[in-house]
Amino acid sequence: MSIVTILGAGAMGSALATPLRANGHVTRLWGTWLDDFRLDALQAGQPHPGTGVPAPEGLEYYRSDELEQSLAGADAVIISVASVGVHEVTRRAAAFLGDKLLMLTSKGFHTSPGGGIGLMPEAVREALGDPGRTLVSIGGPCKANEVAAGRLTASLYASEDADAVAGAAKLLATPDYRVQPSVDEVGLEIAAPLKNVYAIALGFADGLQERTGEPWHNLKSALFAQAVAEMSLLSGAMGGQVATAYGLAGVGDLEVTGLSGRNKVFGSRVGAGATVPQARQAMADAGLTVEGLDACRLSQGLVAQLGLGSEELPLLSAITAVLYGESEPLATLTAALRY
Amino acid sequence: MSIVTILGAGAMGSALATPLRANGHVTRLWGTWLDDFRLDALQAGQPHPGTGVPAPEGLEYYRSDELEQSLAGADAVIISVASVGVHEVTRRAAAFLGDKLLMLTSKGFHTSPGGGIGLMPEAVREALGDPGRTLVSIGGPCKANEVAAGRLTASLYASEDADAVAGAAKLLATPDYRVQPSVDEVGLEIAAPLKNVYAIALGFADGLQERTGEPWHNLKSALFAQAVAEMSLLSGAMGGQVATAYGLAGVGDLEVTGLSGRNKVFGSRVGAGATVPQARQAMADAGLTVEGLDACRLSQGLVAQLGLGSEELPLLSAITAVLYGESEPLATLTAALRY
Numbered sequence: 001m002s003i004v005t006i007l008g009a010g011a012m013g014s015a016l017a018t019p020l021r022a023n024g025h026v027t028r029l030w031g032t033w034l035d036d037f038r039l040d041a042l043q044a045g046q047p048h049p050g051t052g053v054p055a056p057e058g059l060e061y062y063r064s065d066e067l068e069q070s071l072a073g074a075d076a077v078i079i080s081v082a083s084v085g086v087h088e089v090t091r092r093a094a095a096f097l098g099d100k101l102l103m104l105t106s107k108g109f110h111t112s113p114g115g116g117i118g119l120m121p122e123a124v125r126e127a128l129g130d131p132g133r134t135l136v137s138i139g140g141p142c143k144a145n146e147v148a149a150g151r152l153t154a155s156l157y158a159s160e161d162a163d164a165v166a167g168a169a170k171l172l173a174t175p176d177y178r179v180q181p182s183v184d185e186v187g188l189e190i191a192a193p194l195k196n197v198y199a200i201a202l203g204f205a206d207g208l209q210e211r212t213g214e215p216w217h218n219l220k221s222a223l224f225a226q227a228v229a230e231m232s233l234l235s236g237a238m239g240g241q242v243a244t245a246y247g248l249a250g251v252g253d254l255e256v257t258g259l260s261g262r263n264k265v266f267g268s269r270v271g272a273g274a275t276v277p278q279a280r281q282a283m284a285d286a287g288l289t290v291e292g293l294d295a296c297r298l299s300q301g302l303v304a305q306l307g308l309g310s311e312e313l314p315l316l317s318a319i320t321a322v323l324y325g326e327s328e329p330l331a332t333l334t335a336a337l338r339y
Numbered sequence: 340m341s342i343v344t345i346l347g348a349g350a351m352g353s354a355l356a357t358p359l360r361a362n363g364h365v366t367r368l369w370g371t372w373l374d375d376f377r378l379d380a381l382q383a384g385q386p387h388p389g390t391g392v393p394a395p396e397g398l399e400y401y402r403s404d405e406l407e408q409s410l411a412g413a414d415a416v417i418i419s420v421a422s423v424g425v426h427e428v429t430r431r432a433a434a435f436l437g438d439k440l441l442m443l444t445s446k447g448f449h450t451s452p453g454g455g456i457g458l459m460p461e462a463v464r465e466a467l468g469d470p471g472r473t474l475v476s477i478g479g480p481c482k483a484n485e486v487a488a489g490r491l492t493a494s495l496y497a498s499e500d501a502d503a504v505a506g507a508a509k510l511l512a513t514p515d516y517r518v519q520p521s522v523d524e525v526g527l528e529i530a531a532p533l534k535n536v537y538a539i540a541l542g543f544a545d546g547l548q549e550r551t552g553e554p555w556h557n558l559k560s561a562l563f564a565q566a567v568a569e570m571s572l573l574s575g576a577m578g579g580q581v582a583t584a585y586g587l588a589g590v591g592d593l594e595v596t597g598l599s600g601r602n603k604v605f606g607s608r609v610g611a612g613a614t615v616p617q618a619r620q621a622m623a624d625a626g627l628t629v630e631g632l633d634a635c636r637l638s639q640g641l642v643a644q645l646g647l648g649s650e651e652l653p654l655l656s657a658i659t660a661v662l663y664g665e666s667e668p669l670a671t672l673t674a675a676l677r678y
Contacts, residue, residue, distance in 0.1 A: 141560030149553065154561035154678035178561070178678040214488065217598045221480030222493035222517070225591035232585075246571075246585045248678065252564035255594075259556045339493035339517040339587065 001025055002075040002171060005062075007089055009035035011050030011144035012105045013080030014042065018148050019177035021056035029055075030062040030070040032081055032089060039063065053148035068096050076101035076171055078138075079124060083108035086120060090127035097128070102135040103157075103168050107192035108291070109298035117302040119189040119238075134161045136168040139188040140180070140248035141256035150176050156248040158182035158189075180248055187235040187244025191253060194234065194316075196292035197299060198227035199257040201319055203264035204329055207271020220258075222337055223315065227254055229338075230313050237306045263292040270329055276322065296323050314338055340364055341414040341510060344401075346428055348374035350389030350483035351444045352419030353381065357487050358516035360395035368394075369401040369409040371420055371428060378402065392487035407435050415440035415510055417477075418463060422447035425459060429466035436467070440506050441474040442496075446531035447630065448637035456641040458528040458577075473500045475507040478527040479519070479587035480595035489515050495587040497521035497528075519587055526574040526583025530592060533573065533655075535631035536638060537566035538596040540658055542603035543668055546610020559597075561676055562654065566593055568677075569652050576645045602631035609668055615661065635662050653677055 002025050006013045009031035020027040031039045042048055042055040062070035071077065071093060077100050081089045086106045102124070110123040125133050140156035147153050157179050159165045169179040182188060205220035231254075232245035244250060258264055262283065269279035283290050300320055303313060310317035318336030321327040341364050345352045348370035359366040370378045381387055381394040401409035410416065410432060416439050420428045425445045441463070449462040464472050479495035486492050496518050498504045508518040521527060544559035570593075571584035583589060597603055601622065608618035622629050639659055642652060649656035657675030660666035 141557055141564070143554070143556055146554065146557045151553065151555055151557060152561070152673050152676075153557035154564075154676060175673075178676060180678040214490065215482070215485065215599065216490055217482055217595045218480055218485045218490060218492040220598070221591040221595040222491070222587065224594045225480070225493075225587045228585060228590050246567060246590075248561065248564045251567050251585075251590055252560040255563045256556045256560040259559070260554065334491050334514075337491075337493060337517060339519040 003073055004028070004076045004078065004171060005030060005070050005074040006078045006080055007070075007093060008032060008079065008081035008085075008106075009038045009042070010080065010082065011048065011148075012142075013078065014038065014048045014055065015051055015053075015144040015148035016078060016080065016105070016172065017059050018056050018150055019172045019174045021058055022150070022174045022176075023171065025171060026060070027056075027058070028060045028062055028070050028074065030067060031064060032085060033064040036063065048148065051145040051148040053145060067092055071096040071100075074100060076103065076168070078103040078105060080105040082106070083110070083120060086110075087123045087127045090124050094128050101164060101167050102133065103138055104135050105138045107139070107189065109193055109295060109302060111298070117298055117305055119186065121185060121189060134159060134164050136164050137185045137188045138168075139192050139253065141252040143256060143260075147177060152176050152178070154178040154180060154248055154252070156180050156182050156188055158185045158187070160185060182244065184241040184244045186238050186240030188249045190235050190238050190240060191231050191245055191249040193291070193295035194231050194299065195227075195250070195254045195257050196263045197296045197316065197319055198223070198231070198254060199261065199263040200267035200270075200290075200292045200296070200323070201227065201315065201333060202254075202258035203267025204271035204333060206264065207268035207273075208330070210268065210272040219334070222339060223333070224254065224258065226315050226338060230315055233312060234303075234308075237308060262288045262290050266290045266292070270322070293323060296320055342412055343367070343415045343417065343510060344369060344409050344413040345417045345419055346409075346432060347371060347418065347420035347424075347445075348377045348381070349419065349421065350387065350487075351481075352417065353377065353387045353394065354390055354392075354483040354487035355417060355419065355444070355511065356398050357395050357489055358511045358513045360397055361489070361513045361515075362510065364510060365399070366397070367399045367401055367409050367413065369406060370403060371424060372403040375402065387487065390484040390487040392484060406431055410435040410439075413439060415442065415507070417442040417444060419444040421445070422449070422459060425449075426462045426466045429463050433467050440503060441472065442477055442507050443474050444477045446478070446528065448532050448634060448641060450637070456637055456644055458525065460524060460528060473498060473503050475503050476524045476527045477507075478531050478592065480591040482595060482599075486516060491515050491517070493517040493519060493587055493591070495519050495521050495527055497524045497526070499524060521583065523580040523583045525577050525579030527588045529574050529577050529579060530570050530584055530588040532630070532634035533570050533638065534566075534589070534593045534596050535602045536635045536655065536658055537562070537570070537593060538600065538602040539606035539609075539629075539631045539635070539662070540566065540654065540672055541593075541597035542606025543610035543672060545603065546607035546612075547669070549607065549611040558673070561678060562672070563593065563597065565654050565677055569654055572651060573642075573647075576647060601627045601629050605629045605631070609661070632662060635659055
């Protein structure tokens, strides 16, 4: 039995309490200054607002001003705050982390102080002032509400340090929450924000079906295959493995993201005939953040940084042209198909 | 302008008349002895019963007793009959085929006279008595009704003879019907029947959602990723490329098959709580053939022939145990996840 602290009481952080408690670990859920209403709900025995699932029995709660207490004596820590908060929360926690096993579910592109675009582990390592800090990246097709409810999920855990991955898997893996080990942190981390961008294109094909009353499954499938190929290429260009995109973190996560979620819904609205500004507004009015929008913009900085051109990532470039240019979606996306 | 004969007036054969006519080719559609009602409909200007789309203008029709006439002077021939008819139709056509460019859309496992399990091109080559006969395999995510209606589709065309692929692509490729060339006939052909088998498992996850009222998207995505990995492994074991499963023929075709189609529907019924015999009966009552059922059975012969074990293809083995054993689906499929 270990003591595990989850930093961040959003949907994913809270959900991971389910496998941790199933394995009998002392499980502490620390909420940021934005998480009070979530902790209130869970402590009152109500469902988590993000997952619709109540907390597992025995979960311990820490408020934002109890960060030090939440980490005292903990064996392992899972950073699971919104990507914009990763640097700040890690900085505040730094003095109490020591050499605890560190895991990370937060995903996205990270802008370094120098302006370079990197991946989320860099935000953690920058905040710790320790560029070599081992951490275990958690990814793969994992909707938080399903994990919280104990429905079967297969995750990918990646670190160059195979012992760290094994340690993390030992803490969290259950018959319902499977963990595949990997050494490819970069491949996992790059696929996570990119799949949100490509899911917008998949949603677009769904929206065309709404608009025309006819399925566009062939188009959706061609977009899917090309998205996987481009994620693979970008992983390789970043120094990750090309094969990671063919497994849980690429194919698997794109599948789950294309089935539902805000990025797909946003794309569907555009496919159904809304302009991009109209679709953005509709999502904003509903209080929904479309992660793929920011990820798309930032990905272009990364692509430029890597010296890649639009001819190497034509679909990513086309999605950018639709979202940030004035390009007509159907013509732009179909012109970008490499087939 | 060329003369192209399509052998078989089912959904896929008829659909390919759309790109061929768009390119201005003389296009002949020959129907088997089972296709009369389809040709009747098309010739009367009605929609094809399988695609819901009328024939393109200028399509020429040949009845089953006009096989020789349909092939006279043709430059290229597309074999597009139901898989059970491939050997017989090819045998009857053999004397009129000469060295015409030969393409094949029919898919499935083929049982050779000696009892060995092979792929569909072998049925053609056996019927021609020419084991080295060049033919171009046509695959990828391609629902016939969408091709017939001219909605965007990306297909994969494969042959060891790159000139043959280029010739076929030149005949059929249009802005709406894209053709990606490949040299990997085996990888394309093995993925085609397997994806029908794996789509049953994807449908099962959809059916669980019906039964429980909760999404099982994480499970569906994990099954999807593992299906791709097993298709890749089997392609390599057959002498094909492992990478073909990561493109249009694997990832892409599994995506389209998992979105709709009879294999997925059959799997959904089982996931929703029907027994396998009940689900089989319901599909039979609706006059629907579930190709993945036969493909699953035959795949086991192929796996044995290749000396592979269930530990190498655990999901395929699990689907077999559910369909042909008495195994409980959820426990069996989840036990087979390699993650």
